[in-house]
Amino acid sequence: MLSRKTRYAELTEHLEPEEMIINMGPQHPSTHGVLRLELITDGEIVKEVIPHMGYLHRCFEKHCESLSYQQIIPFVDRMDYLASMNNDHAFVMGVERMLGIDQDIPKRIEYIRVLVCELNRIGSHLIAIGTYGIDIGAFTPFLWCFRDREHIMNMLEWASGSRMLYNYIWIGGLFYDLPVGFEERCGEFIEYFKPKLKELDQLLTDNQIFINRTAGVGILPLDVAINYGCSGPMLRGSGLKWDLRRVDEYSVYPELEFDIPVGKGEMGKAGDCWDRYKVRVDEIVQSVHIIEQCLNRLQKELKRSPDFDPRAMLPKKIIPKEQDFYIRSENPKGELGYYFITDGKTEIPKRVKARAPSFSNLSVLPEIARGVLIADLVAILGSIDIVLGEVDR
Amino acid sequence: MMTFNQIKDLLLQKFGSEVIAGEQISGIQHALIIKKDSIADVCLELRDNERTYFDFLSCLTGVDHGVEDNRFAVVYHLASIPYKSQLTLKVIIEHDRSSDILPSFPTVSHVWKAAEWHEREAFDLTGFYFDGHPDLRRILLPDDWEGYPLRKDYVAAEEYKGIKIN
Numbered sequence: 001m002l003s004r005k006t007r008y009a010e011l012t013e014h015l016e017p018e019e020m021i022i023n024m025g026p027q028h029p030s031t032h033g034v035l036r037l038e039l040i041t042d043g044e045i046v047k048e049v050i051p052h053m054g055y056l057h058r059c060f061e062k063h064c065e066s067l068s069y070q071q072i073i074p075f076v077d078r079m080d081y082l083a084s085m086n087n088d089h090a091f092v093m094g095v096e097r098m099l100g101i102d103q104d105i106p107k108r109i110e111y112i113r114v115l116v117c118e119l120n121r122i123g124s125h126l127i128a129i130g131t132y133g134i135d136i137g138a139f140t141p142f143l144w145c146f147r148d149r150e151h152i153m154n155m156l157e158w159a160s161g162s163r164m165l166y167n168y169i170w171i172g173g174l175f176y177d178l179p180v181g182f183e184e185r186c187g188e189f190i191e192y193f194k195p196k197l198k199e200l201d202q203l204l205t206d207n208q209i210f211i212n213r214t215a216g217v218g219i220l221p222l223d224v225a226i227n228y229g230c231s232g233p234m235l236r237g238s239g240l241k242w243d244l245r246r247v248d249e250y251s252v253y254p255e256l257e258f259d260i261p262v263g264k265g266e267m268g269k270a271g272d273c274w275d276r277y278k279v280r281v282d283e284i285v286q287s288v289h290i291i292e293q294c295l296n297r298l299q300k301e302l303k304r305s306p307d308f309d310p311r312a313m314l315p316k317k318i319i320p321k322e323q324d325f326y327i328r329s330e331n332p333k334g335e336l337g338y339y340f341i342t343d344g345k346t347e348i349p350k351r352v353k354a355r356a357p358s359f360s361n362l363s364v365l366p367e368i369a370r371g372v373l374i375a376d377l378v379a380i381l382g383s384i385d386i387v388l389g390e391v392d393r
Numbered sequence: 394m395m396t397f398n399q400i401k402d403l404l405l406q407k408f409g410s411e412v413i414a415g416e417q418i419s420g421i422q423h424a425l426i427i428k429k430d431s432i433a434d435v436c437l438e439l440r441d442n443e444r445t446y447f448d449f450l451s452c453l454t455g456v457d458h459g460v461e462d463n464r465f466a467v468v469y470h471l472a473s474i475p476y477k478s479q480l481t482l483k484v485i486i487e488h489d490r491s492s493d494i495l496p497s498f499p500t501v502s503h504v505w506k507a508a509e510w511h512e513r514e515a516f517d518l519t520g521f522y523f524d525g526h527p528d529l530r531r532i533l534l535p536d537d538w539e540g541y542p543l544r545k546d547y548v549a550a551e552e553y554k555g556i557k558i559n
Binding site: 006045053057062173227229326339341351353355359361367 | 477
């Protein structure tokens with residue numbers, strides 16, 4: 001069937017005498033999981049990068065062929081396991097829109113959803129920043145990030161009963177209301193976290209060694225980023241103001257104030273590793289700002305009341321009309337999309353496909369890592385911030 | 394920003410009536426069904442025409458419509474960054490499920506590089522051949538895996554290289 005020679009065969013069949021193939025991963029710490037990069041090297045120079053993935057493949061889409069919508073949510077949790085709330089939110093939103101109940105969801109529920117999603121976004125970015133530091137050789141930021149992320153995980157565990165894989169956002173509502181005192185504790189955390197964020201910023205952002213390792217390295221031009229389907233901090237790092245929270249105006253984001261940070265090439269050129277890193281740092285600041293607004297509203301006009309039941313709206317039977325539907329949302333890593341095909345008869349979707357942001361973001365790696373040093377490849381890969389649970393699904 | 398019908402008219406004007414095989418307008422999101430051989434030209438036109446400017450490929454999905462009707466589809470989700478609009482295109486073909494010749498579609502990987510890995514995934518999981526694809530290999534499953542898991546008639550493998558799967 002495959003009459004034409006693949007690019008892979010062309011690259012690897014004949015090597016020049018000075019070239020050598022090196023496997024980086026799947027157990028390499030800087031691949032952030034089980035990713036194997038096949039490098040064709042000439043000394044320290046990387047001539048080609050060929051990513052091989054699938055070590056964590058569970059065929060999520062096959063599982064979906066036999067599960068009802070509510071049962072799929074725990075599987076969705078396990079895709080981008082660093083941002084489970086965001087995965088759930090996108091999925092739930094898609095099903096609610098197909099059912100036509102998305103306008104009837106009470107405001108308190110929507111605000112709680114946004115609150116936990118933004119907390120999770122901070123957690124995800126803290127991991128990205130911390131592990132990026134360790135890739136470059138800075139150990140302290142890693143420990144500091146994990147220390148602060150621990151507070152977020154404790155809070156989300158308090159709300160949902162689970163540390164990482166929450167299954168908290170349900171179709172038509174929530175698993176439970178926030179526990180009593182959550183808003184206050186979350187407010188305390190924000191007060192604690194703001195000065196810590198400044199410290200972290202001083203430790204890494206203006207660190208000359210860090211700048212030398214990242215500025216001007218792995219430059220991703222904007223047209224390349226768009227053509228490869230890059231999204232999230234990857235796309236914004238290249239200088240485009242593109243955030244689906246603003247573009248699609250889903251949930252209660254239109255009522256909230258926040259900026260969209262973009263890379264400006266302050267230290268090197270726009271779209272380099274430093275810019276992508278800085279976009280994440282700035283997004284944490286914006287997420288903190290969103291959380292403050294959510295907490296304010298959840299404690300005032302949307303205060304908890306004894307008769308509030310987050311499960312009141314749960315549909316008895318989830319059978320959307322026969323249709324195709326694609327929902328996209330802004331995950332910490334980029335555009336997370338779900339494509340549903342429903343037959344209008346059963347509670348089981350005919351097809352669910354997940355468009356994972358890390359998958360498309362990773363696909364640009366061979367393009368921007370051509371001709372760099374091996375040490376820079378580590379810096380570039382870290383700046384993409386992939387989660388293999390999502391790449392492999 | 395152009396509406397769904399305006400985009401349809403634009404394509405009719407440019408390519409004539411034979412490129413559009415139909416449309417799906419039942420749900421919230423509408424889809425244009427494009428003839429198989431024209432899909433790459435249509436995509437290129439939609440990307441480069443400054444009135445549509447679909448420069449971003451969000452998603453590409455391979456679909457097996459079930460054992461009864463032997464229809465296979467590739468669904469393209471396009472997005473335009475300057476116009477903030479979205480469009481769904483579909484190519485549907487019939488195929489008898491014989492294993493020697495896979496259902497074949499033209500590649501769009503020269504239009505959007507993003508399609509390259511998505512098409513590899515559709516090849517890997519649903520068993521579609523993309524004509525003209527530069528690097529059509531399995532992407533998520535091992536190279537020597539047998540069968541295509543997202544086919545509706547797929548029987549789950551019991552073992553892989555002597556290792557039991559359960």
